[in-house]
Amino acid sequence: MAKKLVSLLVVMAMALCLIPAMAETTATTDYSSWFPGVDTSQHVVLTFLVTGNIPTNKTDDVLKAFNEKLTAAINAEIKIEWIEWTDWQTKYNLALAMQDGTVDLVGTATDWLDAWPNTKNGAFLALSEDMLKTYCPKTYESVSQAHWNLCKYDGQIYLIPEDNYSQWTNHGFLYRGDWAKEAGLTSGVNSWEDLGTYFQYIKDNKPGVIPWDADGSGSSYSDQMFGGWISSKTGGVNIEGFSAPLFFGKSTTDPYTLSTFYTEGDDLLNFAKLMKKWADAGYWREDVLNYTGDQKAELEEGLSGAQQHHTQTWKTERYLMEQKQPGSDLGFFWFGKESNTLVSLNITHGALAIAAQSDAPERALMAYDLIRNDQTFYRLFNYGIEGQQYVIDANGYMARPASYKDDSVDGVSLDYWWGRNDALELRSALVDWTTYDKLMADYNAVKVDYPYGQIVFNIDDISSELDNLSNVFRTYAPVITFGKEADPEAYVAEFRQALKDAGIEKVMANVQAQIDAVYKK
Amino acid sequence: MQLDLQAKRSKVSAPTLVHKEKFWYKISRNRTLLLMCFPAILFFFIFSYMPMPGTYIAFTKFNYNKGIFASPFIGWKNFQFLFSNGQLLLLLRNTVLYNIVFILLGNFLQVVFAILLNEVMSKWFKKTTQSMMFLPYFISDVLVSLLVYNLINYDYGFISDTVRSAGGVMPKYYSMPGAWPFIIVLVNLWKGTGYGTVIYFAAITSIDTSMLEAAKVDGANGFQRIRYILLPCLKPTVVILLLFAVGGIVKGNFGLFYNLVGNNSLLFNTTDIIETYVYRALMNNFNFSQGSAVGLFQSVVGFAIVMVANGVVKRIEPEYSLF
Known part of the structure; x- marks a missing residue:
């Protein structure tokens, strides 16, 4: 009798153990049919x-x-x-x-x-x-x-x-809407010239604040600022896949002709002159090229008036700034706004x-x-x-x-940026969606698809020229970006000569030929 | 005839046998010494000799998946970009001149400080000074660059503030290429002198003290003792260290230059060395083959210079040459 009872208990215990196991099996089957x-x-x-x-x-x-x-x-x-x-x-x-x-x-x-x-x-x-x-x-x-x-x-x-x-990772400037209003820019910053007005207002009226406390020790600002100027002032479209941002399509309507921004015309010189003017006016530190601060943190602390970054950053930063600097009404001036040049993300x-x-x-x-x-x-x-x-x-x-x-x-930060899915995304309550959606409406009105998605450039024949061009760009661009040259005109001429010596003409011809081979049939 | 051959054979083999015996005899006689050297021998074997076949990568178009030896051979193409940029002369000039200054001034100061330390009588003072001089050697170049920036940057630097509050005008060092050879040499000396001093100090302590005592008895004063005993005794050490240093004369200290100067191209004319140039040109496309090509070029030039320098030393003073 006792034996029977024991065996019964054993059987029951085993059956009980099986229940969760069975439940798990059913969950697994779901994915095995996947x-x-x-x-x-x-x-x-x-x-x-x-x-x-x-x-x-x-x-x-x-x-x-x-x-x-x-x-x-x-x-x-x-x-x-x-x-x-x-x-x-x-x-x-x-x-x-x-x-x-x-x-x-x-x-x-x-x-x-x-x-x-x-x-x-x-x-x-x-x-x-x-x-x-x-x-x-x-x-x-x-x-x-x-x-x-x-x-x-x-x-x-x-x-x-x-x-x-x-998502939008097109670059531009994050600026404080409250200060822009004080500076008389009632509809915000809409051009590079507005940005200058905004910086000057900060310089004159906000003691202790650096208009844009750029950490110019890295080199990425050159890429963004040059690219930003080109898209704003010439409507050029950046061609990805090169180690220096030297290759642009002429415009969103004529993307398959290379822009000659770097080799001829006044646009490059105008950029150099404006940045020189800004540097002399003290919109950033004297020794900006060796400064390694944190522009984002300084903006949040109210010590700087701007941050050069992209739309996605602005999206989360706007809400954050409202907590740290109430009323700051963080705005975003996107590069290309003046010429309505906006390319969707590849x-x-x-x-x-x-x-x-x-x-x-x-x-x-x-x-x-x-x-x-x-x-x-x-x-x-x-x-x-x-x-x-x-x-x-x-x-x-x-x-x-x-x-x-x-x-x-x-928090959790697994940095999953390799296959996000709008169908499964949750809208964060920590974003000012009204403002964001308004910007999206602006974007949707002008955006075009990335025009060069079909090309994987073959750089075998031009690789040593590209390396030298990359060096020339990394040498001259930071100086122009932060206006550290004595004479913009002479410096731009020198920059152009260096690009020429490094073989930019040969490389542009090669790149143009590759574009033609794919798109001009 | 056969006999003759045999005799010949024995004649040939006999010396090798003796030589072999000598070799093993030498090994067993010096086994403790060799055992002590073993870690160093092993280190150089693993890290310097074993990777040598890998320099073949400099002649290939390297493919990660295929590996070094299966990647396609492309000859001298990887060396091209270094020679075709038109800046090689400037880069070589900067690299070599900095190194010459580092080596000459560095060794001079190290010898001077070693002698000075030797003359100090107070043990406590001697030890403290040595430690304090040694310390900068361990500070990373990243921190050193921050220290320098915070001392001399125009807007908020410590020295700038001091100069301004004293009514002076602070020069804008970060826009002055002419100032940087001095700053870089100063920083390098500050970092390296303590370390090198220890080596010379060790050499001094191994000098037979009876010579110094005899000189003292004969009435030689402090300067004379340094001039006629210490310095000549240090000569072999100086020569050997110089020979070693000369091998690296076309190699720059990337960490130091890159951290101090960074991307500030206003200063490149006087601060750009081969390493920083290569970094700028290649950092975005990550071409191992080209990087190795530059490294190989530097090593071959360095090797040639060491051979020449050693030959010259051998001519003048055979005892002091490396080999």
């Missing part, structure tokens, strides 16, 4: 190469929760390998060059990260359509054939584009690639497909754990729970 017939019996750890500083907030906790779910779904987990922001370009390329099979997923981009040069160098795996259909089915379906064509090199797909996510501004030496490319694609297309995985990876990192408020916006104080402590 990838029919794929064997996931072996557990794999996938390394994801991502740019960003190693987070000290709750990212690890979120990743742990994410990995539990991912293990249940496809028997895999993700480990992040961070490319920290100090010297990120170098570190990123080095990590790809050193491939030893430890990296699987790679966050990449064709404009701000070197996706194409790395593809040419053999860093990425060619993705066959069969592979994508089997291991990345939802993504494969959602990306149009035209978009896949933009991700091909030598006829093979290497990149998965972030093509269903609206769909490979964010993209995903699989490392050529990856041990588990199939599982890597599966994990990506889930992050990109499944609401549970998407929200975990991007927003964190509901109730801890975010809540959904009564209006359906994403808000922070009361316990959430600071991004750097409570």
Whole structure:
């Protein structure tokens, strides 16, 4: 009798144990129908190469929760390998060059990260359509054939584009709307000349404030400021994929003729003269070229009047500034506004690639497909754990729970910029959507698609000229950008001569020929 | 005939045998010494000799996936950009001149400070000074550049503020190419003198004190002792260190120059060295092959200079030459 009782108890205990197991099995089956017939019996750890500083907030906790779910779904987990922001370009390329099979997923981009040069160098795996259909089915379906064509090199797909996510990373100046009004600019800053008026007002009326406390020690301001001037004043369109921003299409209506901004005409000289005027007026530090401050922090502290960055930054910064400098009414003057020149972001501004030496490319694609297309995985990876990192408020916006104080402590930062999906995005309650949507309406009225998506430039014949041109640009551009030359006219002439000596004419002819080969049939 | 051959063979092999025995004998006799050198030998073998075949990368169009030796061979093409930019002379001039100043002035100061330290009697003072001089060697170039910026920047620098409050006019150093050779040399000396002093100081302490005592008894004063005993005894050390340094004369200290000057191209005329130029030209396209080509060029030139310098030393004073 006792024996029977014991065996009965054992059976019951076992049955009880089975219940959660069964529940889990049903959850798993969901995802096995997502990838029919794929064997996931072996557990794999996938390394994801991502740019960003190693987070000290709750990212690890979120990743742990994410990995539990991912293990249940496809028997895999993700480990992040961070490319920290100090010297990120170098570190990123080095990590790809050193491939030893430890990296699987790679966050990449064709404009701000070197996706194409790395593809040419053999860093990425060619993705066959069969592979994508089997291991990345939802993504494969959602990306149009035209978009896949933009991700091909030598006829093979290497990149998965972030093509269903609206964002604007066109550059310009973030400025304080309250000060602009005081300066008499009632409709805000709408041109470079307005910007000058705004800076002068700050210089005259806000003691202790530097109109734009630029940290000119880096070189990126030259790229943005030159590009900004070209699009504002000549309507030129930047052609991506070169190490220095020397190549522009003439305008949005005639994009397939190269702009001659650098070689002839007065636009370059006008830029140099205006920047010299601004430098002499003291709109930035005397030793700006060696200054390494933080323009964003200084703007937030009220010590600087502007920040040179892009729309996406303004979107989140506007709300933040309202907390730190109430009434600041942060505005955005976008480059190209004067000539209505605005180019949509290339769909490979964010993209995903699989490392050529990856041990588990199939599982890597599966994990990506889930992050990109499944609401549970998407929200975990991007927003964190509901109730801890975010809540959904009564209006359906994403808000922070009361316990959430600071991004750097409570937040999650997995820097997933390689396949965001508008269908699964939550609108943040921390954005002034009325103002943002108004800007979007302006953008939508003038925007054009990126005109050069079909070209992957072959630079083999011009590479040593390009290296020398890159050096010439990095030598002269910072000086012109911050007006540090004694005589703009002489300096521009010298700059043009140096470009000529480095072979800009040969390179422009080569680039023009490549554009013609694709677009002028 | 056969006998003859055998005799010949034995004649040939006999000396090698002796030589072999000598070799093993030498090894076993010096085994403790060799054991002590072993880590250094291993270090150079792993980090200097094993990677040598990899310099082949300088002649290839490197493909990550194929590896160094399977990448296509393209000859001298990678060297082209360095020679075709028209700036090589300026870069070489800057690199070499800075190095000459660093080497000559550096070694001179190191010897002077080592002798001065040797003359100091108070042990406590000697130790403290040595540590304080040594310290800057460990400060990273990034921090050094911040220190320099915060001292001399025009708007808010410490020296600028002091000069202004004293009613003076602060020069705009960050727009003055002429000032930077002095600033860079000063910073370099500040960083390196303490370190080098230790080496010469060690050489001085190994000098037989009986010589110095005898000189003292014979009535030689302090200066005479330095002039006729210390300096001649230091000569071999100085020569060897100079020979070592000369090998790197076309290699610049990237960390120092890049951090102090950065992208401030106003100063390039007097501060641009091969390394900073290569960084600027290649940082965006990440071409290992071209980078290696420049490195190889510098090494080959350095090697040639060492050989020549060593030959010259050998002519004048065979004992002091490296080999």
